[in-house]
Amino acid sequence: MTSVKLAASALAIAAVSATAATARDNVQVAGSSTVLPYASIVAEAFGENFDFPTPVVESGGSSAGLKRFCQGVGEEHTDVANASRKIREKEIKACAENGVTEIIEVRIGYDGIVFASQLDGPDYSAFTQSDIFNALAPKVMVDGKLVDNPYKMWSDFNADLPAEEILAFIPGTKHGTREVFEEKVVAAGCEATGAFEAMMAAGMSEDDAEDACLEVMADGRAVDIDGDYTETLASIDANANGIGVFGLAFYENNTDKLKVATMSGVAPSTETISTGEYPVSRPLFFYVKKAHIGVIPGLKEYAEFFISDDIAGSDGPLAEYGLVSDPALADTQDAVYNEDAM
Amino acid sequence: MTDTSANRPGSATSLITPDARTKRRNRAEARFKVYGITAIGIGLLFLVVLLGSITVNGLGAFQQTFVNVPVYLDPAKLDKRGNRNIEEMKKVSTFGYNPLIQQGLLDKAAELGIETPLKKRKQMKAMLSASAAAKVRDFVLANPETLGQTVEFKLLAASRVDGYLKGRVQRKDVARDKNIDAEHLDLTDSLVAAGVVAKTFNLSFITGADASESRAEQAGIGVAMLGSFFMMLVVLVLSLPIGVAASIYLEEFAPKNRWTDLIEVNISNLAAVPSIVFGILGLAVFIQVMHLPQSAPLVGGLVLTLMTLPTIIISTRASLKSVPPSIRDAALGVGASKMQSVFHHVLPLAMPGILTGTIIGLAQALGETAPLLLIGMVGYIATNVPDGIAAGFLDPNSAMPAQIYEWAKRADPAYYERAWGGIIILLVFLLAMNIIAILLRRRFERRW
Numbered sequence: 001m002t003s004v005k006l007a008a009s010a011l012a013i014a015a016v017s018a019t020a021a022t023a024r025d026n027v028q029v030a031g032s033s034t035v036l037p038y039a040s041i042v043a044e045a046f047g048e049n050f051d052f053p054t055p056v057v058e059s060g061g062s063s064a065g066l067k068r069f070c071q072g073v074g075e076e077h078t079d080v081a082n083a084s085r086k087i088r089e090k091e092i093k094a095c096a097e098n099g100v101t102e103i104i105e106v107r108i109g110y111d112g113i114v115f116a117s118q119l120d121g122p123d124y125s126a127f128t129q130s131d132i133f134n135a136l137a138p139k140v141m142v143d144g145k146l147v148d149n150p151y152k153m154w155s156d157f158n159a160d161l162p163a164e165e166i167l168a169f170i171p172g173t174k175h176g177t178r179e180v181f182e183e184k185v186v187a188a189g190c191e192a193t194g195a196f197e198a199m200m201a202a203g204m205s206e207d208d209a210e211d212a213c214l215e216v217m218a219d220g221r222a223v224d225i226d227g228d229y230t231e232t233l234a235s236i237d238a239n240a241n242g243i244g245v246f247g248l249a250f251y252e253n254n255t256d257k258l259k260v261a262t263m264s265g266v267a268p269s270t271e272t273i274s275t276g277e278y279p280v281s282r283p284l285f286f287y288v289k290k291a292h293i294g295v296i297p298g299l300k301e302y303a304e305f306f307i308s309d310d311i312a313g314s315d316g317p318l319a320e321y322g323l324v325s326d327p328a329l330a331d332t333q334d335a336v337y338n339e340d341a342m
Numbered sequence: 343m344t345d346t347s348a349n350r351p352g353s354a355t356s357l358i359t360p361d362a363r364t365k366r367r368n369r370a371e372a373r374f375k376v377y378g379i380t381a382i383g384i385g386l387l388f389l390v391v392l393l394g395s396i397t398v399n400g401l402g403a404f405q406q407t408f409v410n411v412p413v414y415l416d417p418a419k420l421d422k423r424g425n426r427n428i429e430e431m432k433k434v435s436t437f438g439y440n441p442l443i444q445q446g447l448l449d450k451a452a453e454l455g456i457e458t459p460l461k462k463r464k465q466m467k468a469m470l471s472a473s474a475a476a477k478v479r480d481f482v483l484a485n486p487e488t489l490g491q492t493v494e495f496k497l498l499a500a501s502r503v504d505g506y507l508k509g510r511v512q513r514k515d516v517a518r519d520k521n522i523d524a525e526h527l528d529l530t531d532s533l534v535a536a537g538v539v540a541k542t543f544n545l546s547f548i549t550g551a552d553a554s555e556s557r558a559e560q561a562g563i564g565v566a567m568l569g570s571f572f573m574m575l576v577v578l579v580l581s582l583p584i585g586v587a588a589s590i591y592l593e594e595f596a597p598k599n600r601w602t603d604l605i606e607v608n609i610s611n612l613a614a615v616p617s618i619v620f621g622i623l624g625l626a627v628f629i630q631v632m633h634l635p636q637s638a639p640l641v642g643g644l645v646l647t648l649m650t651l652p653t654i655i656i657s658t659r660a661s662l663k664s665v666p667p668s669i670r671d672a673a674l675g676v677g678a679s680k681m682q683s684v685f686h687h688v689l690p691l692a693m694p695g696i697l698t699g700t701i702i703g704l705a706q707a708l709g710e711t712a713p714l715l716l717i718g719m720v721g722y723i724a725t726n727v728p729d730g731i732a733a734g735f736l737d738p739n740s741a742m743p744a745q746i747y748e749w750a751k752r753a754d755p756a757y758y759e760r761a762w763g764g765i766i767i768l769l770v771f772l773l774a775m776n777i778i779a780i781l782l783r784r785r786f787e788r789r790w
Contacts, residue, residue, distance in 0.1 A: 024635070026737070028636065028738070030718070036555075036721065039722070040554035040722035041554040043554065044554040044557070045436060048436055048476040048479070048480075049435045049479075053726050054725040054726055056637060056721070056725070058637070058718050058721035059720070060721075076629070076635070076636070078636075229753065230750065230751050230752070250753045252520055252521075253753040253754050253755070254753065255515065255518040255520075256518070256519065310437045317472060317556060320556070321555065321556050
């Protein structure tokens with residue numbers, strides 16, 4: 001028993017001394033699960049090519065990552081937040097309140113959002129933003145009037161779509177992907193169908209109409225997926241008539257199970273996304289805490305390595321995995337080199 | 343007497359031929375037996391299905407495809423100044439090594455006389471793991487004198503090639519897959535026939551570190567296993583003494599009053615608290631208030647200690663209770679103090695039960711994932727083998743179940759196989775711990 005007691009007290013001492021914390025020597029990253037694959041590829045290559053330890057990358061969603069990022073300056077806080085959307089004003093404010101005043105924004109490239117369904121399932125091969133809006137919105141335009149959504153089948157509003165019950169697996173609200181889905185698909189569909197104008201005409205303010213546009217039916221046809229794309233994939237596997245929202249990279253890794261639909265007639269690929277033809281894409285970011293540069297060893301090197309041509313260029317491993325490389329990468333490289341804060 | 347019994351209805355039958363009522367009761371009994379056997383059968387069926395699917399899905403992870411590639415270590419590319427200075431050679435990143443390796447494989451195929459439409463060096467990229475360059479680079483930096491020679495390396499094949507040999511990647515799916523083409527599969531077949539590509543036992547799955555999304559073929563559970571090990575060490579060292587001390591006091595010394603009753607009820611309640619609650623508690627107390635490092639096995643161990651303590655206290659109290667009072671009375675009777683009677687007589691007799699309870703508590707903690715999600719042990723974390731004991735407790739690490747969860751989330755289907763493989767390893771550990779618990783009980787248990 002004495003040896004056990006000895007070990008126990010040693011451990012207690014270790015726990016206490018850890019509070020004073022020996023200097024952290026690895027970069028800590030948290031945030032978007034969409035950026036996680038890219039960040040892990042970079043972290044791995046970084047560990048191989050530099051004498052710094054491999055950075056630690058956690059997931060959990062853009063909002064959660066930025067929240068942790070903004071908790072303060074110091075070794076117990078993360079150095080980098082990955083995000084699949086731009087940081088919001090109120091997040092910058094929250095950061096500033098906790099002393100995180102200088103943030104370097106780094107855009108790593110673009111990611112396409114695709115609509116995919118079971119490979120052997122119904123023929124969902126072409127959607128427009130209006131189709132998605134008509135399928136999911138609680139109020140839609142029928143014969144020029146704004147009415148409660150009467151549609152049950154895809155074919156009810158678009159004869160080219162299969163006569164299947166509407167079922168869509170969309171990203172949950174904690175995901176950055178949800179914002180892009182709302183902005184680039186649902187809101188665009190709302191305007192294209194004329195529902196937005198009709199709402200304004202009915203006396204809604206612009207903000208209210210915008211919010212009303214983004215609502216989705218709560219009758220089970222739109223299922224929020226709070227987990228990762230694997231969860232969406234499992235749901236698609238179990239529901240032949242379902243469509244799911246995926247990242248392009250995830251789809252490209254699972255072409256044996258999924259088939260992808262075009263959006264407004266454009267098939268998603270790295271080419272169509274980089275030219276901007278494919279409408280549903282979004283930039284991916286990571287945010288670096290400037291106060292940690294020079295304190296956490298390897299932080300600046302990691303940021304520079306992430307956006308180096310070897311990694312984020314059009315031939316690099318990130319592009320290979322599915323990232324659409326940023327044409328303005330050189331500017332970003334300069335900004336990181338100069339540590340330009342937002 | 344025989345007359346009266348003969349007059350009662352239903353008594354006309356003998357013991358040998360059962361009457362209707364007995365028959366009914368016998369049938370009910372037979373039916374119940376069938377229900378019971380069915381229940382057991384269903385349970386067994388689930389077990390067989392579970393173990394079967396785990397084995398079928400997971401065994402693949404224990405084998406991995408390797409390619410033997412002769413690589414010409416070109417000094418003009420790898421040491422541009424030519425002065426064999428390690429610091430300068432480090433400037434050539436892994437990206438500088440890829441062309442040499444791809445050329446090596448292309449030359450090897452040509453040397454073997456394999457007909458393939460793949461003539462370009464870059465087309466070999468789909469055959470090899472991205473980890474190949476790092477392996478060759480490490481070798482060159484460790485042995486700079488080999489520059490200028492052709493060295494044969496045993497490199498990991500890409501996960502699609504590996505999947506093809508394991509039957510996971512089908513030819514019909516390849517047409518839509520941008521990572522690999524049918525020509526690559528043809529080349530793979532030829533290289534397998536030539537013995538250049540071969541599937542062997544994959545030790546690095548058991549000992550290796552986690553890998554990034556793009557190289558499932560390299561990922562191993564070894565580092566996460568160490569993370570689990572350090573966590574279990576924390577749990578054992580904290581929960582055993584605390585749990586045993588608490589239960590001895592409650593069982594042997596504490597007066598029976600409202601307070602001890604309250605404590606007892608609370609310990610039982612604590613045992614039923616869902617583990618995720620302990621995770622949130624750990625995040626709030628250990629990380630945000632005490633500023634212990636994120637993702638550290640020490641914090642994981644502390645959280646799991648909270649979870650294991652009630653289990654250990656309850657089982658320890660049960661085994662202390664099962665020591666007959668006569669032992670205590672005899673000890674006290676020959677003049678031992680209360681403490682002597684407990685520590686010299688009661689505790690040794692209760693030890694097998696205590697150990698069993700502890701091991702089962704540890705096994706529970708070993709398989710626990712939920713609290714670890716909240717203290718940052720899931721993600722791309724288990725990447726470095728900790729260098730030293732302190733680093734083992736404090737450096738970011740994952741744990742086996744968290745690693746399995748992480749793998750199951752990833753996009754590449756090869757990770758799915760690895761998740762099942764990880765489950766096999768985790769089950770082996772749990773089985774081993776339970777067997778140890780049973781053996782201890784069998785070996786040391788006393789009956790009165």
